[in-house]
Amino acid sequence: MSLLDRVRALLGDDAVDVPATHDGVPRVAPGSPDAVALLLGTARSEGWRVRIEGAGTWLAADAPADLALTTRRLDKIPAIEPQDLSATAEAGIGCDLLRQQLADRGTWLALDPPGLAGRTLGSVVATATAGPLRQGFGSIRDHLLGVTFVTGDGRLVQSGGRVMKNVAGYDLTKLEAGGFGAFGVIVLVHLRLRAVPRADRTLVLEGSREDLAQVTDDIAAAGIQPAAHELLSPALARRERWTLAIRFAGSAALVSAEETGLGAATGGRFTALRADEAHALWTHAAESFAARPVAFRVGALPDSSDELLDLLQHQVGDEWISASPGIGAIRWGGETTADRLRRLRRTLAGLEVPLTLERAPWPVRAAVGHFGAYREGVGPLVAGLRRTFDPGEAFVVAVEGTE
């Protein structure tokens, strides 16, 4: 009996009626969290190696495995609660569909992750890929009230809940957000929402990086608090020079006051975009990263952002860069080699700056690892946590590189 026949017997025909993978790895799409648990429990006992997939638009579906587990049939939204500003969604829902459903109920998930619009929620959470709105609304984990995940040996584990504050037990949600699937397959996500902003404005300013760095300082000194404050490379902004894009979102009074403040602090140099122009700018910036084979993020102190951009330019080029200088977060996209990434990670580690590899072809991921250059004592903890949540090493995840 083939592996797929066995899965068919276990989960039914629907679970295997999915498009084939390009590399011949059998692809299975469980239709419920319990089915994921059943499948992984079987994988553990059979010794199958499993790679986790969402829509396949962010992390390449290319890891060597016996089985590809896609979350694409986990696409339900069990609850949207406008009065509570919370929602519960399955991990395989596309972010575009989720966003639309939320908007229909007057709610908003203040996340603008890189990648295509149809990226799954589970992918965004598992890779903790926040976009420019991280400036005003925090990283991925700040939007999560809880998650349910399945371990490598098929246990369903719930963490957190659907209320705004929760300290009942250890916060395993934090481990799953940005764990790249090494500690479980996320199947259900409880989200913290906001009301759809009454006003949403984007203003841009082109200039040299040095000039825009000064403007960034001026904005901070004036106490302006944008929802996004993003420095975009010329290619990313589709403009001739670097672009500082400022986004305000909130009540009409807030946005108007902040826009006035921005004008006063910067001598009225910014240009306000029409809504369609703003949408095009942010969408292009997000989608561009899905068109490059490699993306990584670094998190530095805000006052070292400029120095780090110089370093990136020198070591891997700076064609595709989106940086939030107000909080020191930088995302890089492009083509590069495993050796260069390793060298860059070592250099950055010397500056106390972590590099997290967000996407790359499998050979690069396997060589470099999503994580590396751990601080003292972190490696054994990560190894212990992996053993805890994946005792049979079922998940094919390049947590650390081969160096």
Added chain:
Amino acid sequence: MTGTPFVEALAEIVGARHVRTALPERVTYARDGLPTHRHVPGVVVLPGSRDEVVAVVRLLAALGVPFVPRGAGTGLSGGALADDDAVLVVLTRLNRILKIDPQNRLAVVEPGVVNARLSAAVAPHGLQYTPDPSSQTACTIGGNVAENSGGPHCLKYGVTANHVLALEVVLADGRVVELGSPGGEPWGPDLVGLFVGSEGNFGIATRIAVRLLPLPRAVRTLLADFSALRTAGEAVSAVIASGIVPAALEMMDQSCIRAVEDSVFAAGYPRDAAAVLLLELDGGREEAVAADAETIEAILRANGARTVVGAADAKQRERLWLGRKKAFGAMGRLSRDLVVQDAVVPRSALPDVLETIGRIAAAYGLTVSNVFHAGDGNLHPNISFDGRVPGLKARVDAASSEMMEACIAAGGTITGEHGVGLDKLRYMPLIFDGDSLAAMRAVRLVFDPEERVNPGKVVPVHACREWAGAVRPAPMRALA
């Protein structure tokens, strides 16, 4: 353990006067802020530096002695209590602010730094540390990290976990690990996020890097009063649905209002109101905050507020907040003992749950005062009682259980900011199944394979299913 070579070894590390072995001294550490649990520690040790903490923990590891980290002891879950076979490691002497970096808006502190002291220290730089538990004039940042503490202003700014960037942690075996980075990006998975709120079970944080935020340039504080508790609860939902996020949105019921008004913290709350809402709006733009305050005032009036008054000046604002923050102290007037409960419900469930709590209190003949973070749905039903009255504590326990069950039934949880500790241990199986509890225990074993740090707290071991991936705890060694 008194007078043993073990105690002498501790004294050699920290100095004899920082090891407390006499019963009267140890008894002073027998409780935290919750009066219903009493455990006298075997020894109390107060290290004065990070190196002393490491040395103490290594000694305890070598001897296999369990220990409990403790800050100021203001916790409300019995979480920082040690039994007589364990050592209480009190961290209040590690109270230095190591670094304030205004440019990058961060500070690095030792765990014993008092919360309010940090905010005061960074205020001259135009910055604030926003988590503000009601006990902030006494509680420590280390305790806040252990409990993932909240506070009124967490509605807009988030709880402790949202503000901790990096940690230096001494594990149970004395190894020192560095988690997170000052820029906020972790080295690997988010172990800082995992550590915060672990109630001391994962080790002792000896250095804590926290994010600071700019002090708001504009603030509006509003007091709205209501003739029915349910109406006030409904008004909370209306405010939240408006899309304007107040910095704080607090509720006090009549019993609480009267306790405050009868105390030295009298704030001018209307004594005849069934409930008041205390709201604060803040931001960087005066005109925006003023406009949002007008909108909120209109929403409150449209949703049943009898009156809405704004604080005329900083002094009145301070007075309104003092009444709220000292409400727990004011309730001390109501009776000899006070159980401060903590639960969270979906905000839309507040009106129903408040009525249910009232019914439970009436059924048990108990006085319950509600003062809580309404904007987050984080309830604090406080039961006043005299523990000397035979049978009364059992009634308080039974009523507390029913209240927790009501919150769980409404889709809520058993603690929003006080932690599980000892007090909520029995409720954990009501919200987590055996696998989920086992997963938590298995994570704890990664940090502390012998389960020696703060033993017996957070996860009820009897309710955990067997976990294949767990590291097997080594057998406990005999005490020195």
